[in-house]
Amino acid sequence: MATPSFSTATLPVLIHLLRGASDLASVAATHAKLFKAGIASTLASSNHLLAAYCRCGAMTSARGLFDGMQDPDVVFWTTLMSGYAASGRSREALSLLRAMELSGVQPNVVTLSTAASAYGKAGRVEDARAVFDGMDAPARNAVSWGAMLAAYTQNALGNEAIQLFAELRTNGRGLAPNQFMLSSVVSACAGVARLGIGKCVHGAALRLGQGNDEVIAVALVDMYSKCGCYEYSRKVFDRIDHPSLIPYTSIIVSAAKYGHGRWALALFSEMVDQGVQPNDVTLLGVLHACSHSGLVDTGLQLLRSMQSKYGIAPCPSHYTCAVDMLGRAGRLEEAFELAMEAQVEGNEALLLWNSLLSACRTHKRLDLATLAGQRVLEFNQDVASGLVLMSNAYASVGQTGNADAVRSGMRRRGIRKDPGCSWIEVKDTPYVFYAGAISCAGARTDEVLTLLDELECKMRERGYKGRLGRARVSDGHEDDGDEGKGVMVGVHSEILALGFGLLVLPKGMTIRVMKNLRMCCDCHEAFKLISVIVEREFVVRDLNRFHHFQMGSCSCSDYW
DNA sequence: TTAGGGTTAG
Secondary structure (H helix, E strand, C coil), rough: CCCCCHHEEEEEEHHHHHHHCCCCCHHHHHHHHHHHCCCCCCCCHHHHHHHHHHHCHHHHHHHHHHHHHCCCCCCHHHHHHHHHHHHCCHHHHHHHHHHHHCCCCCHHHHHHHCCCCCCCCCCCHHHHHHHHHHCCCCCCCCCHHHHHHHHHHHHCCCCHHHHHHHHHHHHHHCCCCCCHHHHHHHHHHCCCHHHHHHHHHHHEEEHHHCCCCHHHHHHHHHHHHHCCCCHHHCCCCCCCCCHHHHHHHHHHHHHHHHHCCHHHHHHHHHHCCCCCCHHHHHHHHHHHHHHHHHHHHHHHHHHHHHHHCCCCCCCCCHHHHHHHHHHHHHHHHHHHHHHHCCCCCHHHHHHHHHHHHHHHCCCCCHHHHHHHHHHHHHHHHHHHHHHHHHHHHHHHHCCCCHHHHHHHHHHHHHCCCCCEEEEEEECCCEEEECEEEEEHHHHHHHHHHHHEEEEEEHHHHHHHHCCCCCCCCCHHCCCCCHHCCCCCCCCCCCHHHHHHHHCCCCCCEEEEECCCCCCCCHHHHHHHHHHHCCCCEEEEEECCEEEEEEEEEECCCCCC
């Protein structure tokens, strides 16, 4: 039996050991020592032990310790709850909140912030907001606000995050935005491509002395990249001292999206030279860079050597990227063989075979398209895009009867794709356009249409043979889904957004258009020509990448 | 005196 003087002297030492422990073995060893000293069940020991078990993800041991506690206090409950949340077990975390209230222990601001965060991670944003709203305004602190902002951002609710950030400035009782809130809001701006707000938040971060925070910098790199400003993205990156894995990955992914394949590869070798180990996301970024720049053999070498060189085995997304890369380059037999070799299942298989199907359509290979199409239907979680591609594949080889049959089958079965839309930001407000529907331009609708007509005339004088985005879907047009309904459709959404932008944005300003689908070839040609006629630069973000149009050419060199 | 919030891909 230990003497009291032994235990008082030992406790701080053992607690110090627990605080530094990050693996189960050392926590268990310290637990044994505490037990031997007869001080394992003191309040201080229990709290530290529970936190230590949670920190190393040993939730079974944590739960055992918790269940052995008589009358756990609010801290004890909260520690266990955050342990579950951190191990990705949000549901268990949340059921603890109810159990705790039933046992008569009142949650405090830390408990509620933990719960809001767990609700966010479980995708239950409305519940998170209810918890946030349920807190007394004076009780809300920087962590509560940060948790709620993160919940919105992580669930792709960028505009709600931006709105909440604005509320912080008005109702936040003078609470200054910290690095957690700023990085979440910048990331929110990236998700919804709100460049204007993103720039304001960047300015705020600099004024608040957060300019050197690496996490904010990464969010900014990503935000500028997703808003079509690669140069800014690069500038922010260049100011980061000794960038670690995530900044390097972020800038490589940016370079990839803009078709700067060689830069991406140079950044990758720089990163490896600096001793920064890549992860699976980095390698996917490098593969994307190879794909978007036509560096097919370099990309294949990377795929084949990533296991031996970097210890990372290719996963379904690497295979999908490589299949896409071969497909773009017209190397369809190799793409098909690689797709077979990948042995992917479920939703990931759908993405892989969809990608091959898309390439078969582009290169008019109905034989392989049929094989890929069968695979797509086999993994039919989301059949819509596969069917649209299949229909377009038939149309591209002139089998319009089959193409129409697929389309009408979709209509009969009520299968729809997300409607195509494009949007543009004017004075920090986004304007969304759908194909053939220009109502968003409001009172300026007629002006936009007149402008587009004038442009089309000037384009014809320069030999333009397209139809300014007015196309029949079954023409073998891009996979527009509901942008048309198999009949003559209106002007494509990106053309409408461009027309509106030309009318309302100051002369000389680059026009940035975002689109939720891939850009079609006809619109791509139109943007190139219009950039000469009006002498302006345009940036279009489509589903996959960016196109920067300048004086009649595009940064993708027509390879995408 | 122990518990809470952020960034990269698809």
